Amino acid sequence: MSIERMVLAFAGAVILVSVLLAVFVNINWLWLTGFVGANLLQSAFTGFCPLAKMLKKLGKKSGPAFES
Secondary structure: OOHHHHHHHHHHHHHHHHHHHHHHOOHHHHHHHHHHHHHHHHHHHHOOOHHHHHHHHOOOOOOOOOOO
């Protein structure tokens, strides 16, 4: 699995978990959802993603996120 796909999978999982926590535990978990969404948006424009940098340092390989 490429870095790009790992980032997308991790972001999706964090969003889903934080929404469930907001529904069943405390509404303030939606701040985490907003943070992840904002980070995805800024990385689309700047190309900077902290998780991608960490995965690269761990030796994961970059690749195409989507194949046509």
